Amino acid sequence: MRDEPNRGTGPAGTPDAEDPWRRLPAMAPAGRTATTAPGRVRSVADPAAGPPAPPGGRTVAPSPLDPGAALDPHPVHRRLREEFPLTYDPLLRAWVLSRYADVATALTDPRFTHGHRPGDPPCARAHTDVDLAELRAVTERTAYVLARRIAGRPQADLVADFCHWLPAGTVAAAVGVPYRDMMRLVRGRAAAALAGECGAQIAVREKALASFLGNVLSDPDRTAALRDAPAGLVARAWTESLRLDPPVQIAVRRTREDVRVSGGVLPAGSSVALLVGAAGRDPERFREPDRFDPLRDDADQLTYGSGFCPAVVLAGLEAEYALRALFGAMPRLRLADGFRPVSTGLITRAPRSLVVRPNG
Structure with missing residues (x-):
């Protein structure tokens, strides 16, 4: 049985994001999740949502769009890197990757599509x-x-x-x-x-x-x-x-096929939000x-x-x-x-x- 990512909900209905620099969507897919408090996503029973939710029905995962992140995103980025290297964010309507190795892979690996950086x-x-x-x-x-x-x-x-x-x-x-x-x-x-x-x-x-x-x-x-x-x-x-x-903190890609990353497997056809700002401060890649x-x-x-x-x-x-x-x-x-x-x-x-x- 393959590893499953840490989910709050599944990626069904997530939109294409052809341009990695474009502004990301800020609304959760209707009927899929409910936000209970900043940074906490309540899991909803759904056949596509993977394994059962933890006790209490809550997956404690901060969102890069949490209040206060505009002024200081680094505490959110740090917690995502350390505790939630792969999680689905209903506000972004995308899976979130925050570790350097995963973000660098998604920016260059042909298993990911729909994006272009100058210098690619x-x-x-x-x-x-x-x-x-x-x-x-x-x-x-x-x-x-x-x-x-x-x-x-x-x-x-x-x-x-x-x-x-x-x-x-x-x-x-x-x-x-x-x-x-x-x-x-x-x-x-x-x-x-x-x-x-x-x-x-x-x-x-x-x-x-x-x-x-x-x-x-x-x-x-x-x-x-x-x-x-x-x-x-x-x-x-x-x-x-x-x-x-x-300058670009979050880029967007889409998977062509299932891709194994830190924390599990990204399903094929998924929108993926790459936290470039978090990856650049990954202590597994950079000293201090x-x-x-x-x-x-x-x-x-x-x-x-x-x-x-x-x-x-x-x-x-x-x-x-x-x-x-x-x-x-x-x-x-x-x-x-x-x-x-x-x-x-x-x-x-x-x-x-x-x-x-x-x-x-």
């Missing part, structure tokens, strides 16, 4: 005429223009004044859209037509950049170490920020997983695949030239007195503001 294998076949020198040039130019615009201010918000504009600006310059039309065209539906599926994911790069700058500026020693750092160290810090604070350490020798991230993709290249270049431009135009740049970055969000996550003193 299809990118290598789709992007054949990319001018890397041009990408670097437009990223550098855009970053320095934006940095100089805020250098003379007594105070600025890097999210609103820099992160919000740099990813869109690099795509606009790369595809030849006039700067004045950047936000109207590149950030709208025209983005996919202009820049392709991967390059159009501007909001993901915005959030990743905001988290990266927040991680760099939140520690004075870290700021000093990266102020004039070589590109290699900046790239390692970028990877570490993607691990610690990924809650610590930002760009020099770690167990570095990895799950936001992007490992294959070539201009969106992945752009994201790394934006991180590199963001630091070079900001520190070049504002050598004494620091967070405003008393300000600390606070990340929010359930599906995507990043600081909403980064209030800085450009001149120290």
Whole structure:
């Protein structure tokens, strides 16, 4: 008899989720489960629900959508990793995976379908005429223009004044859209037509950049170490920020067949919610997983695949030239007195503001 996953209910009726970055459904399937309290799913007698419910009829499993998780999802993620590596969440209408090994498998294994990350294998076949020198040039130019615009201010918000504009600006310059039309065209539906599926994911790069700058500026020693750092160290810090604070916290896949994972077997045809944020802090994969350490020798991230993709290249270049431009135009740049970055969000996550003193 095969292992059965820890269930609150079965996956019947769960919808397809072709896009891993899309917003997940927030309603439970009618007649299947009932929420009794935040994080506690009451099992309902159902032939598809697997083995009998534990005494009391309750499976104590927190939900990634629990109240308070938008401000601090890490306690929920930790408990899911440790106690419920496989559970069905009626709010997400999907099975939930939270351990690094399982999430990494679901993002790359052909037994899972309906999803695409920039840098996944299809990118290598789709992007054949990319001018890397041009990408670097437009990223550098855009970053320095934006940095100089805020250098003379007594105070600025890097999210609103820099992160919000740099990813869109690099795509606009790369595809030849006039700067004045950047936000109207590149950030709208025209983005996919202009820049392709991967390059159009501007909001993901915005959030990743905001988290990266927040991680760099939140520690004075870290700021000093990266102020004039070589590109290699900046790239390692970028990877570490993607691990610690990924912009997409939950991605969606669907199983093609039964798949054995930690805690049991995922049934074929199931929607699966992958907690990328939880996987990046799995102590079974990373030492001191809650610590930002760009020099770690167990570095990895799950936001992007490992294959070539201009969106992945752009994201790394934006991180590199963001630091070079900001520190070049504002050598004494620091967070405003008393300000600390606070990340929010359930599906995507990043600081909403980064209030800085450009001149120290």
